[in-house]
Amino acid sequence: MSDVSPSVGAALRTIYNLREDRIPVRRARIRDRLGLAGPTVTQTVGRMVDAGLVRLRDEQYLELTEDGDRVAAALVRRHRLTERLLTDVLKVPAALAHHEAVTWSNALATATERAIVDQLDAPYLSPWGNPIPALDELGVCPPDPGPEPASLAQLGPPGATLPVAVRWISEDAQDDEALVAQLVSAGIVPGAQVRVTVTDGGYELRGLSRIDLPTSLAHVVRLDVMAGR
Incomplete structure (x- = not known):
C-alpha cells in the first residue's frame, strides 16, 4: 500500500x-x-x-479488482482500527474520531496496526459497529458475524412497523456531522433497539426520540429485525 x-x-x-x-x-x-x-x-x-x-x-x-479489493480492505481496516484506538484508548468521542482517523490512518504502518490490536479488546468492529475487514492479515480471527444486516429499504411496504436492533452506521452518515448528531441524539446507535415505520417518503425511526430519514438515506443504518415482528 x-x-x-x-x-x-x-x-x-x-x-x-x-x-x-x-x-x-x-x-x-x-x-x-x-x-x-x-x-x-x-x-x-x-x-x-x-x-x-x-x-x-x-x-x-x-x-x-482482486488487488483493488485487497488494498481497499486494508485501508478500511487501518481507518477503523485507528477509530478504535482513538475512542477506546484516548477516549476521543466517536464522531470526532471518525474524522481524525482519516488523517491518522494514512501514516499507519502494519506493525502499528498489530500494536493497536494488542491494546484493544476484541477489535472486530469500528466504534460505529462497522466490521473491520482483513483482520486475518494481522493474525486476528473474527467471530462469525451472523446473517447480513438489513437496510431500511428492505423493511417492507409503507405502513410496516418493525422492532429492530441497530447493527452499524454507514461511513456516509459518519461523514455528515449534522446527520450523525441527529442519530446519536435520537439513540440510533449500534446495539440500540428501536422501532422503524416505513412511510410513503422514507422511514420514521423511534429510539430515545424520533428521527425521519428520506428514502435517499436508506443505506445509512443497517439493522437486525428482531423476533416478534
Whole structure:
C-alpha cells in the first residue's frame, strides 16, 4: 500500500464503503462523497484502472479488482482500527474520531496496526459497529458475524412497523456531522433497539426520540429485525 497516493486511497475507501452500502459505484458517487470536481475524479479513476485496482463495467460502473479489493480492505481496516484506538484508548468521542482517523490512518504502518490490536479488546468492529475487514492479515480471527444486516429499504411496504436492533452506521452518515448528531441524539446507535415505520417518503425511526430519514438515506443504518415482528 505504500505506493497508493492519498487521493487513490480515499477513492478506494469510498468504493469499498459504497459497496458496503449496496450502492452501485459510479464516478458521480465518488465525486459527491469526497466533494471533488468531476475531472479530478476522472483522473483518479484512470490511475486506478491503469494500476489494475479498479475495472469498468458497462462503461459506467466501477468495481474493485482482486488487488483493488485487497488494498481497499486494508485501508478500511487501518481507518477503523485507528477509530478504535482513538475512542477506546484516548477516549476521543466517536464522531470526532471518525474524522481524525482519516488523517491518522494514512501514516499507519502494519506493525502499528498489530500494536493497536494488542491494546484493544476484541477489535472486530469500528466504534460505529462497522466490521473491520482483513483482520486475518494481522493474525486476528473474527467471530462469525451472523446473517447480513438489513437496510431500511428492505423493511417492507409503507405502513410496516418493525422492532429492530441497530447493527452499524454507514461511513456516509459518519461523514455528515449534522446527520450523525441527529442519530446519536435520537439513540440510533449500534446495539440500540428501536422501532422503524416505513412511510410513503422514507422511514420514521423511534429510539430515545424520533428521527425521519428520506428514502435517499436508506443505506445509512443497517439493522437486525428482531423476533416478534
